[in-house]
Amino acid sequence: MYNVVLEQFQHYYKSLRKEDLSLLHFREREFAFLQFDEQTMIRHMSFENEAEMKDYLTIRPPAHLYYSSAYYQNPQDSNMGRKGWIGADLIFDIDADHIPTECKKNHDTWKCLDCNEGGVGFPPEECPNCKKKRISTNTWVCDECLLVAKKEIFKLIDDYLIPDFGLSEGKIEICFSGHRGYHLHVIDDSYKILNNDGRREIADYVRGLGLKPDLHGFKVISKKDPLLMGPDIYNKGWRGRLAKSVYAHLNKCNSKELKKLYLQEKNEDEEEYRERVLQKISGSPTWWGGLSEAQIKKFYVIALEAIKDMACNIDERVTIDTKRLIRYPNSLHGKSGLRACRISYNDLERFDPLGDAIAFKNGSIKVYVKDVPKIRIGDTEIGPIKEKDRKEIEVPMALGIYMICKGAAKPV
């Protein structure tokens, strides 16, 4: 890596206060580093305290710094048995990279490693030309996709963690990863001993996986007189979510969609039918009775469709893993030069990842830009610059380092 980057990283770590590196259960964590230009991660590190860690970072500033979500009796031991797993934080990861968004067309490209076919936007699962799956990507982020990631975090907290899991804001720690997404840590000891299976259930819950509407009341109890033992829009959790989704869908669908749902049963037209059903399911108590079985089956379909909108787009592997390495808050991300930062729930709305996470606030740098889409760091925008138009420009330090770290520019 270029000297200027190393210097900037070093300078940043020097300026940190040791409180900036504070971490719950510090002594019981394993730490891991990846140095610039090195392939293998240095693992199984442990430190006496934050000050000792700070000294280390100042001497050898890493490209990436991680800590274990798990707590161990002997974090420095590489043998899992002797390491002694005690427990692990419950963590959610939301990454803009995993969410298909429109803006990806503007800043992402992919290429098939087997036949060189390529394109823009979210990469296909297999190459449309040769059907192979070895696909390389060149991805960037923009305000739009980072906003989508932020919305997912809000959804996770406001729709799931607070109402369903009963967590308070104080038990939730949000962290911008310094690159493409957010981590969310649940600070609550009752979850720490859960094994993979227990954590998978939590991941499935927020992802809407494995949901069986018939276990939430979408169940015909008698064939003769089909009666739905309804979920109620006033119910909590998924039960209420399902009822609300049917209501919302029925309420907003246009007449073409309505025709699909409508089954002529009485002397009523579609609109009358819509009115009647909406009234039934918003009554208190809800009453889904008097509908045919075929009709109920249609609701079942709506409910399953609606799950997709309500589910939360997390990377489930992070939640399920009980020994995950997580980016250290207030460390620098080697692929962006941005700071991984903690954000309180109240500040999340205002938080600007491409501004507030800037670590190098002073100075400027002359760089030779090879190829970038339109990007922004802080108040400066640049690009798109195509490969054929590559050029030398002077930009604010943070933007320069950002492009260098992404491999799109080099210092002059």
Next chain:
Amino acid sequence: MVKMQKRVFLTKEDQANYPFLKEATNFVENFGVNLRELSIEDYPSIIPRATQWIQDNIEGNMFTTNIKDPDSDILAYPLALAFLFGLKKEWVINRFATSEQKRIKTLLLNENPEHIIEIAKSGFGWDLESININQEEAKFQFSISVANYLEIAPQFHSAEWKLINRYVDKGKVYLRNLEYARLLSGAAENKIKKRAMEEEVRKFELPEKFKPYLINITKIIEQKKDIYDEETPLIWVEEAKPPCVIAMLNDIESGKNLSHMARFTISTFMLNVGKKVEDVLELFSRVPDFDEGKTRYQIEHIAGEIGSKQKYKMPKCDVLRSFGLCVGPDALCEEVWYPLIYYRKKIEEMKKRPSPVPQEQSEELKKVRKRLQKNV
């Protein structure tokens, strides 16, 4: 919804019935009964109770505690565990734990809510709350915190125990009807299995002086091992296949491509129930992306004929579950942790069931089946 709970006290009898209670383990500790000391020889009346406990649990009879002398049974339990762990047989431990689960579940079904709450607290540190809500299809009696619920519920591998299919509100999961008993007894079962995996227990050797007491138990183990012991060889019985295997075979039948894990599972299963590499190969010749050379190599590897020379084991139920290969378990699935045990149990069940088919006819049937099997 938090109600003031009447505190109830757990009696000596409770401690004998529910040996996982804190009070019971404290009592035992005061007597210095633990794997290191086993000073229990000073209490000879307890040994027969301990062996009885194991015997009943292996045979699947419900062990009943002696209400006239609960102290003896409280002490008999840790001794029973010591014997059990000293026997060093995984299947015996699993069998013991499963029978304990059933025993405890039965007892819990007759307890009143105050008692149940106290048992959950003392045994597992769980905070159950008594509630009383009727939803159309279910009555909710208790709620439990999501975290406590998830310690146990995932191991029941069924859709209705999945968190997403539960009524969840403010960190609590609502338990329908009598589900509390399944959850608590499942936790008791888990405790035994977990203990068995601890370093101290795995290293434990039962002192010689106790061995004479285990003669009878060893005999029973010998009789039962055909069903439960993984080491006993198996033969192919078409009708005894577990649901997961049936589903995967159906997929092959209908020409679907199988995941790597599914192929591995089917291969290990077939090779474990007496099929040969050729049989498995023929089976896979039906999948669309069949590549004979590659497949043969893989199967021979799994069979232990090449490579590491070790026959691979079939994956356990919870592994299959996490790969989405466990399909809606039936009643027998509830009792097993390993598809091959399902298979063994099913065979045993079939032996017990008198065959309604007359002899000659069944010979004919066998032939037909044989032909069918070839086409499987």
